[in-house]
Amino acid sequence: MQAVKKAGLTRRERMNIVKGLLFISPWAIGFIAFVLFPLVYSLVISLFRYSGMQTPVWLGLQNYQRMFTDPLVGTSTFNTFFYTILAVPIGLVVALLLAIAMNRPVREAPLYRTLLYLPSLVPAFTIAFIFIVLVNPQFGIVSQFLGLFGVPATNYLGDPTSAKWVIIMLAQLGAGNAALIFLAGMNGIPTTLYDAARIDGASKLQCFFRITLPLLSPTILFNLITAISGGLQVFTPAYIMTNGGPNNGTLFYMFYLYRNAFSYAQLGYASALAVALFLVGMVLSVVLYTVAQRFVNYEVGA
CATH class of the missing domain: 1.10.3720.10 (MetI-like)
Structure with a gap:
């Protein structure tokens, strides 16, 4: 929000930006929860030996x-x-x-x-x-x-x-x-x-x-x-x-x-x-x- 204020936007323009962010928030939350997080999690888990039940064991690139x-x-x-x-x-x-x-x-x-x-x-x-x-x-x-x-x-x-x-x-x-x-x-x-x-x-x-x-x-x-x-x-x-x-x-x-x-x-x-x-x-x-x-x-x- 500080960046928005520094850009010299009017109150109406700031409200429009906030409304736009609220409108896309369901998509953004879904993207983070179901696309970005699984991708990052898979990348991390790929460096371990992990069965889903036991404690992960570090393997590096093995x-x-x-x-x-x-x-x-x-x-x-x-x-x-x-x-x-x-x-x-x-x-x-x-x-x-x-x-x-x-x-x-x-x-x-x-x-x-x-x-x-x-x-x-x-x-x-x-x-x-x-x-x-x-x-x-x-x-x-x-x-x-x-x-x-x-x-x-x-x-x-x-x-x-x-x-x-x-x-x-x-x-x-x-x-x-x-x-x-x-x-x-x-x-x-x-x-x-x-x-x-x-x-x-x-x-x-x-x-x-x-x-x-x-x-x-x-x-x-x-x-x-x-x-x-x-x-x-x-x-x-x-x-x-x-x-x-x-x-x-x-x-x-x-x-x-x-x-x-x-x-x-x-x-x-x-x-x-x-x-x-x-x-x-x-x-x-x-x-x-x-x-x-x-x-x-x-x-x-x-």
């Missing part, structure tokens, strides 16, 4: 050194990046196609938008249970459908590679959220640009690649960063559908972190894994954002 010799860290990291590298671009393409479908000028468009977005509202654990039934080799719809083409019944969740692909396909049911963001971006593009392009003889495909995609680049960047963040934290499908198996084929990084924290009671090591994941996510976001600045159009006339 938990971080252990990560480089733990083979399951390498396995879980590979599985996570395998999932992210495949699920993210597929998800962006699916979301963009859904947005194009939602943007069609038809009378039933609101109904279509609702139906396409509904899967995004279903909890992840519910979709995981549904997928277990769908890919069941005995009575699952997927096996029965493929059987019409002579494909033998296969236990897709029993093979490390196919289990990862099942989880990648499951992730596409959540594309409706990104599709709505794409739809909002499309609606923000001036229609006059398309009118001018059609007058010049441009086809719909040319309009899409020369107008829609370039002007959607900020939206694509936003969806890409959020999708990568979600991909690095994939957990629920593997926890419910495969429990990390078979043969650690779906042991994702967050699942291994969870096991260390709540199954093995190694909170210090789990916190070190969490800090490492946070740093990797931050670095990837900064690199991606920096590189993408060359390709992102923030101005319509750019």
Whole structure:
């Protein structure tokens, strides 16, 4: 408050600042309690051997050194990046196609938008249970459908590679959220640009690649960063559908972190894994954002 007074503000301006601080206080309290404090606490605990029940024992950087010799860290990291590298671009393409479908000028468009977005509202654990039934080799719809083409019944969740692909396909049911963001971006593009392009003889495909995609680049960047963040934290499908198996084929990084924290009671090591994941996510976001600045159009006339 002393700084405010020294700035020479009027009484009304000071009251407005106080009111503003009061309005944002719920968010600020929530941020400190549920984001900042857990982050700092995890950083501190990562330097100890701590089970949650006993007195913490100082280890220094030993938990971080252990990560480089733990083979399951390498396995879980590979599985996570395998999932992210495949699920993210597929998800962006699916979301963009859904947005194009939602943007069609038809009378039933609101109904279509609702139906396409509904899967995004279903909890992840519910979709995981549904997928277990769908890919069941005995009575699952997927096996029965493929059987019409002579494909033998296969236990897709029993093979490390196919289990990862099942989880990648499951992730596409959540594309409706990104599709709505794409739809909002499309609606923000001036229609006059398309009118001018059609007058010049441009086809719909040319309009899409020369107008829609370039002007959607900020939206694509936003969806890409959020999708990568979600991909690095994939957990629920593997926890419910495969429990990390078979043969650690779906042991994702967050699942291994969870096991260390709540199954093995190694909170210090789990916190070190969490800090490492946070740093990797931050670095990837900064690199991606920096590189993408060359390709992102923030101005319509750019």
